[in-house]
Every structure is written in C-alpha cells, then in structure tokens.
Amino acid sequence: MLNQIPLEHILLLSAVLFSLGILAVITKRHAVVVLMGIELIFNAANLNLVAFSRHDPQLMQGQLFSLFVIIIAAAEAAVALAIVLRVYQHFNTANLNQIVTSED
Template structure:
C-alpha cells in the first residue's frame, strides 16, 4: 500500500506531525502534553524512516531502525510518566511553570 502513495505526500504528513509536535513542546506547559509532543516528533521520524526505506526493500534498514526508535520511545514514555507522577506527588501540579525548586 505504501507504494501507491507518493513520497511527497508521506513527507508532507511527516512534516506536519513534526511541526505539531514542536509546537506542543514549545507552547504547552502541561507535562503530559509536552510528552505527547515528543511522541509526535518520534512518530514523524519513524514515518520518514519507513518512507525512505521503500527505496531499498531488500535490506529493510529503515524498518529496523524505526523499530528501534519505537522501542526507545516506549521506554522513554514509561520513564517520563513515572517522573511526572513523582513530580506531581511532590509539587501537587503537572504544570511546568509552577514547579519551583529550592535554590542552595
């Protein structure tokens, strides 16, 4: 099915996902929304890897690297959510602007 879709359309979709992810990371201050933005960035990179790997279907290097990125993203999401839960327990907020640490 991927052969029927032009590469330009896939790259435009990937650029849109990447842009939405960057905007979420930069503009939002809720920790979970920032994590979702990071996941969108990872998904945009995976889409590019799979789209470009169709040019060399024998080696499948893009699919294998994409699988590795998905595994790293899953581990990152689990660790990041655990950190967000601990921060919420300590500071009683998930808003990144309201988290204040003691200096000195």
C-alpha cells in the same frame, strides 16, 4: 500492484506531525502534553524512515531502525510518566511553569 502513496505526500505528513510536536513542546505548559509532543516528533521520524526504506525493498535498515526507535520511545514514555507522577506528588501540579518557579 496497489497504488502507492507518493513519497512527497508521506514526507508532507511527516513534516506536519513534526511541526505539531514541536508546537506542543514549545507552547504547552502541562508535562503530559509536552510528552505527547515528543512522541509526535518520534513518530514523524519513524514515518520518514519507513518511507525512505520503502524505495529500496532489498534493504530493511529504515524499518529496523524505526523498530528500535519505537522501543526506545516506549521506554522513554514509561520513565517520563513515572517522573511526572513523582513530580506531581511532590509539587501537587503538572504545570511546568509552577514546577520551575516553586522554591522547595
């Protein structure tokens, strides 16, 4: 059997991904970068689901739930990018601070 990566290492990687996603959502001002941060958060959650489901090979709930999260994230990304494009056409900027403070 192949050497398996310990669960603690996978959870640490997931925590780093989640932290980077939160940092991007909180600190960045560009709408596309905020969407990338949200995707990092989704990927961290998926990594946790698959890591925990690997401990019980008879049950596939974590992997199936992760698949549904990936599908939802893809749909969310498509809708969010369409919204960002429309906002950019209207306000001529993707900077979230300028969108919130503009009066139109």
